[in-house]
Amino acid sequence: MQVTITLNGKPYTAEAAPDTQLLHFLRAAGCKSVKCGCETSGCGLCTVHMDGKPVLSCSVLAAQADGHAITTLEGLQAEAEEFGGFLADQGGEQCGFCSPGFIMSVLAMAKELDASATDQEIREYLAGNLCRCTGYQSQLRAIRAWLAAKEGKAE
């Protein structure tokens, strides 16, 4: 079947089998930031935005995404680079494998939470992204510094 999505702001059409996961559809389209991690919907590595909301591309079929707008890290380079700088400053990326999915979740979170968000609210929002290196403290510091900088309250 033919699937047409708006991929990172541009129309994209390709053939997909009825059971093709969006994850593999996007990787075939060249979006290699979208990674296959746990295969059990639990790690957040494959997070993309569907109509602006974060979803697990391993749990959505390409057919379900037909007609929708999909954004991957490739489509948010400027924002990702900005936050990535804060992440690097705090040593929050380490092996870097979880970073694409993590950054996609953080960018989605920034639309819902501001610098007044509590640590608990941030942790809850990002509970679906697993990182086996950092223990999450450095990531939390990076988010706090980034949110403060966005609001002109540099820490």
Next chain:
Amino acid sequence: MYTAQQYVKAQSLQHAFELNQKRSTTLLAGGCWLRMTRRKVGTLVDLSGLGLDTIEETGEEFVLGAMVTLRQLEQHKALNEAFHGLFKEMTRHIVGVQFRNCATLGGSIAARFGFSDLLCALLALDCQVELVGAGRVSLEAYAKMPYDNDVLARVYVKKNGRRPVYQSMRNAETDLPVLAVAASEKDGQVRVVVGARPARAAIVDEPLPLNAGKDELEAFCAAMQRQLTFAGNMRASEAYRRHLANVLTGRCLAALQEG
């Protein structure tokens, strides 16, 4: 991951119902649990184009479409105000935001998972489900029904002043619950529901008086232990679940008594 030979976007609820009469057909709601299976599906019927992703409020009830996501339930202001934050509490522990943006109310309720937070919590309220074939059925009856080829369209939640609380115990924050207890108070009587035993959530027959003291609570828990089945699995033993059921019931009662 399952395989599917054909993908069809249902044009109407009746269309979905007709397609679902074939054994090789599987309904696709959020698809989050389905993807964990190795099922060989003939026709996958997507319910996403039927306008079932809305939450509507009338004078008497909330009408929740089967395709409403767990995240919608978690964030809906009126729903959470009316039911004291129950919808947020029953969903916020489930994996992560990106998962809850995919998983649906209908997928969770129709599957009647033995670990379902949603089924347990909603049984504490007065709910009905709308099935395309069978019409409106109480959620309590639906929770006991065997699986069939009907299609769940909507869930109706009655606004009748029930005051609910929800408690769950997990080995890790975003894991499935080891045990869940929901309770709700109306007219001085508390309804208790126990889920993730691990079996379909069930209502305890005997109501618990809101003003129950230690002895009454102990007698209630003894009756609950006799009525319900508990079992062990990789997450917890049967004995631990039985112990937790008493503890979480006590906590629910205390929360309701505190108001």
